[in-house]
Amino acid sequence: MDYSRAREVFEQYLNGYDRKDGKVRLKITHTYGVVAQSTALAKRMRLGEEDTQLAWIIALLHDIGRFEQLRRFDSFLPETMDHAAYGVELLFGEGMIRDFLPEDTWDGIIRTAIAKHSDYRLEGVEDPRTLLHARLIRDADKLDNCRVKLEDPLETFAxxxxxxxxxxxxxxxxxxxxxxxxxxxxxxxxxxxxxxxxxxxxxxxxxxxxxxxxxxxxxxxxxxxxxxxxxxxxxxxxxxxxxxxxxxxxxxxxxxx
Incomplete structure (x- = not known):
């Protein structure tokens, strides 16, 4: 697992979108904020190196569907697009996950965590390690959203x-x-x-x-x-x-x- 390589691929992907757009900038900053929150939680929870790096990869990719949602609809509202489902289709349906991570060892965990990160309630996950990461991305996402709510322009997201x-x-x-x-x-x-x-x-x-x-x-x-x-x-x-x-x-x- 190589987070640095995955981040380089992510940055290349972002070049296909308007980085000057306020909503796009917000989501880029949010993505890396969620990586930071995942790091903080992993440290507090004393997770091992592999689970920490896996949390980074999931955080990096959790909102990849948002950018196409913004291009098509200029909106974050769930009724315009299920961004989590689109992200899963992009990564696993179209095979883009291999650009970020050559190994398929953790595909099941990554897929489930991204698919369920924005569900109203987390349900239907029985495998303990998958459940750990599904919970972790949901918490890290919410924690960085605290920063968004305090710092970003209200007109952009509210x-x-x-x-x-x-x-x-x-x-x-x-x-x-x-x-x-x-x-x-x-x-x-x-x-x-x-x-x-x-x-x-x-x-x-x-x-x-x-x-x-x-x-x-x-x-x-x-x-x-x-x-x-x-x-x-x-x-x-x-x-x-x-x-x-x-x-x-x-x-x-x-x-x-």
């Missing part, structure tokens, strides 16, 4: 300015789901505030205590919530409740009693 988002309501179903400790289905998001709440609710889907430790150490719940000034009084009250519930969850979930 569809409005902070003021426009904060003036909107949170749909009753979205609030009920997040207060019940659940992630938010894409189809249930109606307002821009629903989207913002869904970015917080995905902390409920983190798999490892090490991931929650990073969220807690970096105060991601309060910082992400605080990026949006909620001018609607009802929305402001709801966000206080949501932040309180999520902060308590992140602090306590998975810790020994």
């Amino acid at each position: 569809g409005g300015t902070a003021e426009e988002i904060g003036a909107q309501k949170i749909s009753p179903k979205v609030k009920a789901e997040v207060m019940a400790g659940k992630s938010i289905l894409s189809s249930d998001r109606v307002t821009l505030m629903d989207f913002w709440v869904s970015y917080l609710a995905y902390f409920y889907d983190l798999n490892f205590r090490e991931s929650l430790d990073i969220v807690e150490e970096r105060d991601y719940v309060r910082r992400i919530a605080g990026r949006i000034p909620c001018s609607d009084p009802e929305t402001a009250r709801s966000m206080e409740e949501i932040v309180g519930a999520l902060t308590a969850y992140v602090h306590s979930h998975g810790k020994s009693k």
Whole structure:
């Protein structure tokens, strides 16, 4: 397994897209951010060298389908394209995986991890090592998305300015789901505030205590919530409740009693 070689091939692949486009730049930065988060988790979890390098390869390739989605639709919305399924088809249906990794030893793990990295819920994985990597990429993806939500232009990924988002309501179903400790289905998001709440609710889907430790150490719940000034009084009250519930969850979930 040679991550450096795979990265060179990935960079060549990116040359087929407009690197100056804001959404393309965001996804390139995100890809390498997920590699970095995978590295941090592997270190905290004391994974071996092979599993660490495998995590790097999966992180590098997990969003390869996004670039074609942006070329065709200029959108990240799931209804425009299932980017995970397209990435799997590109890599394994069309055989591009061999450009990145000559050996087929880890194909099953890589395929499953990429195919399921953006599923609403991770299900149907029984092999322990495959499950480890399917969970790892999901957590690393969410952890780098925290950086995206804090640093990248809101107009690029959230569809409005902070003021426009904060003036909107949170749909009753979205609030009920997040207060019940659940992630938010894409189809249930109606307002821009629903989207913002869904970015917080995905902390409920983190798999490892090490991931929650990073969220807690970096105060991601309060910082992400605080990026949006909620001018609607009802929305402001709801966000206080949501932040309180999520902060308590992140602090306590998975810790020994």
